[in-house]
Amino acid sequence: MxxxxxxxxxxxxxxxxxxxxxxxxxxxxxxxxxxxxxxxxxxxxxxxxxxxxxxxxxxxxxxxxxxxxxxxxxxxxxxxxxxxxxxxxxxxxxxxxxxxxxxxxxxxxxxxxxxxxxxxxxxxxxxxxxxxxxxxxxxxxxxxxxxxxxxxxxxxxxxxxxxxxxxxxxxxxxxxxxxxxxxxxxQRKSLSSLRILGTTLDSLELHCGGKISTMIITKMNIKKSGAKYGDLMGIVDHGISLATVNISIVFIELDSLVRVSLRSKKDINISTLARYYGGGGHTNASGFEMKIDNIEIFLKDLIKKIEEMGLLNGKKKKNI
Structure with missing residues (x-):
């Protein structure tokens, strides 16, 4: 009590x-x-x-x-x-x-x-x-x-x-x-949620032998589709649904920051990665926000950090 x-x-x-x-x-x-x-x-x-x-x-x-x-x-x-x-x-x-x-x-x-x-x-x-x-x-x-x-x-x-x-x-x-x-x-999805899903899936790329998937939701595509933030929920799960993928990453361009949504499978504790960048969450669903000038350059550093942490191998790391 x-x-x-x-x-x-x-x-x-x-x-x-x-x-x-x-x-x-x-x-x-x-x-x-x-x-x-x-x-x-x-x-x-x-x-x-x-x-x-x-x-x-x-x-x-x-x-x-x-x-x-x-x-x-x-x-x-x-x-x-x-x-x-x-x-x-x-x-x-x-x-x-x-x-x-x-x-x-x-x-x-x-x-x-x-x-x-x-x-x-x-x-x-x-x-x-x-x-x-x-x-x-x-x-x-x-x-x-x-x-x-x-x-x-x-x-x-x-x-x-x-x-x-x-x-x-x-x-x-x-x-x-x-x-x-x-x-x-x-069964109450908006038309804009399907539009933004389509353009985001077009951006899907695989890395590290197909173990990591990435997608980018740009401010331009958000505006074109008429999507609201709620329409973006769940998009990251499309990446993690792929058979070979162990970590799914979605970059969401906001007004001044970029939201990075993370998903993982089984015992891959993706929250340790989120906490490293000032965010948090759960073992298999986490995220963080930060100022990112160039997503492509940042992604290279992010993948390097994932490899350093041993996350692709399902290695369990202590909280950092």
């Missing part, structure tokens, strides 16, 4: 944050906690600094309550699914934070840190710890289940265990509509 009720009761109001460039896990976790605390009769706001929130998540209960500005200045801040405060887009210096996450690279920035790296989603963490002390219902369970299946790509990631299926069944037991979740996550 984390005595969350005692912590939350010390504050008159609560602010719930999801991270920038939001995905299903961070939004679903935030909305799940929002539903729980509203039922508990707390004064709660749910906030995301990014105005580009994936529209396919608009079926989630209380989605319309998400706003882009923090109005409470005396609240407990609950951060969902972020390894550091910089990922949330707000100045959180001096704020009391409850940190809910599942990333091993989490910096433990809260006054209370509930970080479970063995969980497959932040929503699994929230479902387990809030479920011990608060009343859950169909709304909160729908949000948490959506997060879980989104982050595991419908139970297709390498971190699946019997416990994950047990947790998902416990969520489903709240009589959630799993067919509605499946429809919204899988």
């Amino acid at each position: 984390y005595n969350l009720k005692n912590l939350i009761d010390r504050y008159r109001r609560v602010t719930i944050l999801s991270h920038l460039r939001p995905d299903g896990d961070t939004i679903g976790t935030a909305l799940g906690i929002y539903a729980i605390l509203k039922k508990y009769k707390k004064s709660v706001e749910v906030v995301n600094a990014d105005r580009d929130i994936p529209i396919y998540l608009d079926f989630l209960p209380n989605f319309s309550k998400i706003k882009s500005k923090i109005d409470f200045d005396d609240s407990l801040v609950i951060c969902c699914d972020g390894g550091s405060t910089e990922l949330f887009g707000f100045d959180l210096n001096g704020r009391d934070i409850l940190n809910i996450d599942h990333h091993r690279s989490n910096t433990n920035y809260g006054i209370v840190n509930i970080v479970k790296a063995n969980c497959v989603s932040a929503s699994q963490v929230a479902f387990e710890v809030f479920g011990e002390e608060f009343e859950l219902d169909k709304d909160s369970a729908t949000c948490f289940y959506t997060s879980l299946v989104s982050d595991t790509q419908y139970f297709r990631t390498n971190n699946m265990t019997k416990e994950v299926f047990d947790v998902s069944l416990a969520m489903i037991a709240y009589d959630i509509d799993i067919s509605e979740v499946a429809y919204n996550l899988n």
